[in-house]
Amino acid sequence: QQQVKQSPQSLIVQKGGISIINCAYENTAFDYFPWYQQFPGKGPALLIAIRPDVSEKKEGRFTISFNKSAKQFSLHIMDSQPGDSATYFCAASMDFGNEKLTFGTGTRLTIIP
Amino acid sequence: NAGVTQTPKFRVLKTGQSMTLLCAQDMNHEYMYWYRQDPGMGLRLIHYSVGEGTTAKGEVPDGYNVSRLKKQNFLLGLESAAPSQTSVYFCAGKTRGPNYGYTFGSGTRLTVV
Numbered sequence: 001q002q003q004v005k006q007s008p009q010s011l012i013v014q015k016g017g018i019s020i021i022n023c024a025y026e027n028t029a030f031d032y033f034p035w036y037q038q039f040p041g042k043g044p045a046l047l048i049a050i051r052p053d054v055s056e057k058k059e060g061r062f063t064i065s066f067n068k069s070a071k072q073f074s075l076h077i078m079d080s081q082p083g084d085s086a087t088y089f090c091a092a093s094m095d096f097g098n099e100k101l102t103f104g105t106g107t108r109l110t111i112i113p
Numbered sequence: 114n115a116g117v118t119q120t121p122k123f124r125v126l127k128t129g130q131s132m133t134l135l136c137a138q139d140m141n142h143e144y145m146y147w148y149r150q151d152p153g154m155g156l157r158l159i160h161y162s163v164g165e166g167t168t169a170k171g172e173v174p175d176g177y178n179v180s181r182l183k184k185q186n187f188l189l190g191l192e193s194a195a196p197s198q199t200s201v202y203f204c205a206g207k208t209r210g211p212n213y214g215y216t217f218g219s220g221t222r223l224t225v226v
Contacts, residue, residue, distance in 0.1 A: 009153070034214055043117075043203050043217030044156070051212070089155060096211035100146065100171065105155040 003027055004092050006104030013111055019077040021107045023090035026071065030092040034101070035064065035075050038087045047088070048075075051096065080111045115139055117206050119218035126194045126225045134189040134202055134221050142206030145187040146171075146215065147179060149200040156203065162187055194225045 005024045013019045025033075034049035050057045050064040050073065057064045063076040077084055090104040117138045126132055136145065144163050148156040148171075158171030160179040168179045176198060178190045191198060201222050205215040 006155070032212065036215075041219070043205070043219050044215075045217065046214030049212065049214065098144075098209065098211065100158055100161055101215065102158075103148075103156040105153060 003102045004090060004104045006090050006107060008107060009105070010108045011110070013080045013109065015080060015082060015111055015113050017080050019075075019080045019084065019109055019111070021075045021088055021090070021109070022072065023074065023092075023104050024070075024072045025092050027092070027094075028071070029094050030102075032093045032096050033064070033066065033073050034091050034093075035062075036089045036091065036103075038089065038106075044089055077109075080109075082111045082113065085109060085111050117142075117204055117216050117218040119202075119204050119221050121221060122219070123222050124224070126191075126223065128194060128196060128225060130194050131190070131192050132194065132223075133191075134204075134223075136187045136189070136204030136206075136218060138185055138187075138206040138216070140206055140208070140216060141184075142216070143184075143209040144207040145181065146205045146207070147177070147187065147189045148203045148205065149173065150203060150220075151200050159189065159202075194223075196225045199223060199225045 035047045036044035037047045038044040061078045066073045091101040146161040147159040162181040165184040204218045
C-alpha cells in the first residue's frame with residue numbers, strides 16, 4: 001500500500017513562477033516530513049524538512065506548508081529558476097526521522113525560460 | 114571526504130547470474146539503507162540496517178540479501194537475478210538522532226537481460 005501519495009507526476013512552470021507539489025499521508029504516527037531533490041544521474045539530496053508542530057517552514061525560496069488535520073503537506077518553490085529543474089520526492093517517517101523513510105512517487109519539475 | 118560511495122555504477126547481468134553491490138561510507142552513519150528506484154514508483158526500501166551486524170527487511174526484500182559485517186559497509190546481494198530486478202539502486206546512510214536526513218550515494222544502474 002502507498003502510504004505517501006504525491007502529485008502531480010510532472011510539472012512545467014515558467015521561470016519566475018511558483019512551483020507547487022503536494023503530498024498526502026495516511027499514517028498519523030508520522031512525525032517527520034522531508035523533501036528530497038534529485039538531479040539526473042545523482043542520488044536524492046535533502047532539501048528541507050518539517051515536523052508537525054509547525055504549519056510552515058521556509059528556507060530561502062523553498063517553503064513547506066503542513067496541514068495536520070488534512071494529513072497533507074506541500075512544497076512551494078518561489079521565483080522558480082531553470083536550475084530548480086529536477087525530480088522532487090516527499091517522504092515521511094516516525095520517531096522524528098529515526099525510523100525508515102517512506103517516499104512518494106516523485107514529481108519531475110521543469111522550469112522553462 | 115567521499116561520503117557514501119556505491120560500486121559498481123553500471124552493470125548488465127544475465128538472468129540467473131548473481132552479483133553484489135557495495136556501499137561504503139566514511140561518515141560514521143549508524144543507519145544504512147538500500148532503495149530501488151523505478152519510473153513512477155519512487156524509492157522503495159529493500160533492506161536496511163540500524164547498526165553493525167544488524168539487518169531488517171524493507172518494503173520489497175524478495176530476491177535480495179544484505180550484510181553489514183562492518184559499520185562502514187553495507188552489501189546488497191542478488192543470488193539469481195531476474196529481469197524484474199532491472200532498476201537503479203541507491204544506498205543511503207543516516208546519523209542516529211532527530212531530524213538528520215539521509216545521505217545518498219550516486220546509484221547503481223542494473224540491467225538484467
